[in-house]
Amino acid sequence: TQLLEQSPQFLSIQEGENLTVYCNSSSVFSSLQWYRQEPGEGPVLLVTVVTGGEVKKLKRLTFQFGDARKDSSLHITAAQPGDTGLYLCAYTGGGADGLTFGKGTHLIIQP
Amino acid sequence: NAGVTQTPKFQVLKTGQSMTLQCAQDMNHNSMYWYRQDPGMGLRLIYYSASEGTTDKGEVPNGYNVSRLNKREFSLRLESAAPSQTSVYFCASSGRLAGAGETQYFGPGTRLLVL
Secondary structure, three states, X not given: OOOOEEEOOEEEEEOOOOXXXXXXXXXXXXXXXXXXXXXOOOOEEEEEEOOOOOEEEEOOEEEEEOOOOOEEEEEEOXXXXXXOEEEEEEEEOOOOOOEEEOOOEEEEEEO | OOOEEEEOOEXXXXXXXXXXXXXXXXXXXXXXXXXXXXXXXXXXXXXXXXOOOOOEEOOOOOOOEEEEOOOOEEEEEXXXXXXXXXXXXXXXXXXXXXXXXOOOEEOOOEEEEEO
């Protein structure tokens, strides 16, 4: 099983600040996905990155896939309390593997 | 569309008791999955079903059985619950086997406490 390391594990910042969280591995992936999970709910897909060097934007969220397709980052600009949640990266192994998740970054945005 | 639904939302069991977690999806998806989520461990795949009539083991299948009753429903059974099975269980579905770019849709989870 390929390992996904997410950092930081916990992050608490003030509303309006910028932040970046990371998803790293020593393995090459055909694609990576980012999910957000709010308390008491299941994860919800934010984005899938497929091409090395790819950058995708979702409002104030910017996702980047590393050139070598081994890592990804999520940058949030002007964070808001509604961004609070658990951010998970995952890879789709295809075939019999389902999704393999990192342990996630717990993000708290304080008003 | 309700998406993916799970019952029950909460359950408390005593060690050795059995129970079945139910999952249903109304998106006409072929593939369905069961995950467990534990603090510090992330989400881990228990079992999956690529299509009606087929099931396969994931990363942590021991102590569980599954049934793909029809295309809509995928149940998870604990025959003899153990405290180590205390967790939050999520069911998910996707249009096909998780391949590049395929989205999985998750249910709201079942919170299970085994005493």
